[in-house]
Amino acid sequence: MAEYRIDDLARVSGTTVRNIRVYQDRGLLPPPIRRGRTAIYTDAHLSRLRLVTNMLGRGYAFAQIAEMLAAWESGRSLADVLGLEEAMGAPWSSELPAPITIRELRRMFGNQLTPANTRxxxxxxxxxxxxVGFVAPSPQLLEAGYELVKLGVPLDEVIELAGVLQREVDHVAGLMVGLVRRYVLDPKGEDWLPSGDEVPYYADVLRRLPPVVISALTAAVARSTARVIPDMLGDRLEALIKSSRLSSD
Structure with a gap:
């Protein structure tokens, strides 16, 4: 099992040290293991932290999350709790957030890195x-934006595109996950929680779901790219041929 100091836990989970301490104070995150004066966190803390962050992002208040966690843990063994919680809090990508300084951002985007674009x-x-710096939750997405800017696309347009892209991908991923929810989870009822015997099965469902969604989206994007880029090049070639004919006439 991996071990983290609080700075490492914040970096891997994509949150802040301050947030981790707040969650601990609110009873949403178990206390760390103490080794002398050093606080050590484990993968169990990381799973719980990701789960709490996800629930906060969905609009739940601290008190509601604490109540749901208490209800979930009540009458269940530690293995039951951690088994499903690990699957629920697992990252959907192996990509880790990366720190980046304002100097590095200016080197990448030059004078296009305006206060408005940063906001x-x-x-x-x-x-x-x-x-005093920043974290890029997805270094790959940041690098893709950088490459578009290098090609000549304005940074503000790239940022706008990133927003549209995220909304569209959220929608499509939601459709796929919704099917699993409808046919696998919802038939059990809204108040259902898995028993100890059922935990391994549903934990396996949750672990298998992210790779399926990512694989389908990746394949769909590859197919779309294979169609869209040749279409764009064909349009440009057609325009050049027409222009050449007009010039010769």
Whole structure:
């Protein structure tokens, strides 16, 4: 089992040290293991932290989350709790958030890194503040934006595109996950919680779901790219041929 200090836990989970301490104070996160004066966190803390962050993002208040966690833990063994919680809090990607300084961002985007563009990137979650610098939740997405800017696309247009892309992907991923919810989870009823014997099965469902969604989205994007780029090139070639004919006439 991996071990983390609080700074490492914040980096891996994509949150802040301050948030972790607040969650601990509210009873949403178990206390760390103490080794002398050093606080050590484990994968169990990481799973709980991701679960709490997800529930906060869905609009639940601290008190509601604490009540649901208490209800879930009541009468269940530690293995039951951690088994399903680990699957529920597991990351959907192996990509880790990466710190980035304002100097690095300026080197990438030059004078296009305006206060307005920075604010928009923060609003969309493309960047997160961390001390005097930032964290990129998805370094790959940041790199893709950088490549588009290098090609000549304005940064504000790239940021706008990132927002549209996230909304569209959320919608499609939601459709796929919704099917699993409708046919696997909902038939059990809204108040249902898995028993100890059922935990391994539903934990396996949750672990298998992210790779299926990611694989389907990746395949769909590849197919779309294979159609869209040749269409664009064909349009440009047709325009060049027409222009050449007009010039010769």
């Amino acid at each position: 928009k990137a923060l609003e969309l979650g493309l960047l997160q503040r961390q001390g």
